Amino acid sequence: MDLEKKCIEIRKNILKEIGTLGVGHIGGSLSIVETLVVLYYKHMNIDPNSPQMVGRDRLVVSKGHSGPAVYAVLADLGYFPKNWLLTLNKPGTNLPSHCDMNRTPGVDMTTGSLGQGFSCAVGIAKASKIKKDSATIYTIIGDGETQEGQIWESAMFASHHDLNNLIAFTDYNKLQLDGKTQDICSIDPLDKKWEVFGWNVIVVENGNSCTEIDEAVKKAKVFKSKPTMIILNTVKGCGVSFAEKAGASNHSMTVSEEMFKEGIEELGGDQ
Numbered sequence: 001m002d003l004e005k006k007c008i009e010i011r012k013n014i015l016k017e018i019g020t021l022g023v024g025h026i027g028g029s030l031s032i033v034e035t036l037v038v039l040y041y042k043h044m045n046i047d048p049n050s051p052q053m054v055g056r057d058r059l060v061v062s063k064g065h066s067g068p069a070v071y072a073v074l075a076d077l078g079y080f081p082k083n084w085l086l087t088l089n090k091p092g093t094n095l096p097s098h099c100d101m102n103r104t105p106g107v108d109m110t111t112g113s114l115g116q117g118f119s120c121a122v123g124i125a126k127a128s129k130i131k132k133d134s135a136t137i138y139t140i141i142g143d144g145e146t147q148e149g150q151i152w153e154s155a156m157f158a159s160h161h162d163l164n165n166l167i168a169f170t171d172y173n174k175l176q177l178d179g180k181t182q183d184i185c186s187i188d189p190l191d192k193k194w195e196v197f198g199w200n201v202i203v204v205e206n207g208n209s210c211t212e213i214d215e216a217v218k219k220a221k222v223f224k225s226k227p228t229m230i231i232l233n234t235v236k237g238c239g240v241s242f243a244e245k246a247g248a249s250n251h252s253m254t255v256s257e258e259m260f261k262e263g264i265e266e267l268g269g270d271q
């Protein structure tokens with residue numbers, strides 16, 4: 001499968017979701033598109049016809065405000081009808097703005113309270129070890145989210161318990177809700193922090209490249225003694241100019257009909 005082409009389709013669907021609602025978390029959704037596509041279409045052992053399959057791989061998107069990106073992929077994989085995408089965050093929807101495992105088929109963990117999803121992923125990885133199944137547990141955290149104390153408690157736990165079935169990603173887009181991560185509370189040097197917490201660390205120069213992410217995941221899968229943190233240098237709003245240009249204002253932004261059309265055009269027009 002042409003993964004880069006798939007990313008374009010997914011970006012268009014994110015624009016449709018948020019454009020239909022008129023507002024949403026576009027920046028953080030667009031920055032993890034390649035990660036989701038590489039995991040869901042290339043690495044994860046899952047079955048969209050059996051979302052609760054025993055022993056399946058899991059993905060906990062701890063930065064739960066990126067729900068629109070997750071939904072675009074899950075709909076494409078057939079977990080639910082694509083027209084659900086037009087109901088994002090509307091009354092009665094099954095697609096709330098933040099991920100909810102009780103409402104959306106395919107979502108492995110309810111997230112949105114930053115830091116908590118990562119802890120849950122660590123717990124799922126420990127449970128998988130106890131059950132002796134062969135699942136890989138994936139999780140994505142944000143760079144702003146990395147400031148949460150809860151991240152570091154579970155980081156210690158994961159390395160102490162040698163959770164080599166856990167592969168985490170930091171969406172290191174250098175921006176959080178209202179500014180630059182560096183200005184608000186620097187998390188650097190990020191690779192060294194994870195190393196001293198006992199993790200295997202892989203830095204991906206271009207975190208919006210499917211090839212580079214794929215290489216990193218392959219390396220993480222064969223590393224057999226520790227959990228792995230893959231640090232992805234990403235761009236918040238990646239692939240849609242108006243979102244990229246907005247900088248930190250793209251965290252949750254208004255998307256007018258005009259902006260929606262401009263974005264779709266930039267991505268090569270409607271399918």
Ligand SMILES: Cc1ncc(C[n+]2csc(CCOP(=O)(O)OP(=O)(O)O)c2C)c(N)n1
Pocket residue numbers: 027028029063065112113114115141142143144145146171173175176177236251
């Ligand atoms: C515990 C908690 N505090 C604050 C928030 C509000 N909030 C939602 S997203 C966000 C910024 C997160 O930044 P980052 O992790 O860098 O993710 P990105 O915006 O880059 O996707 C904040 C502060 C929250 N959801 N949970």
Ligand SMILES: [Mg+2]
Pocket residue numbers: 142143144171172173174175176236
């Ligand atoms: Mg960020």
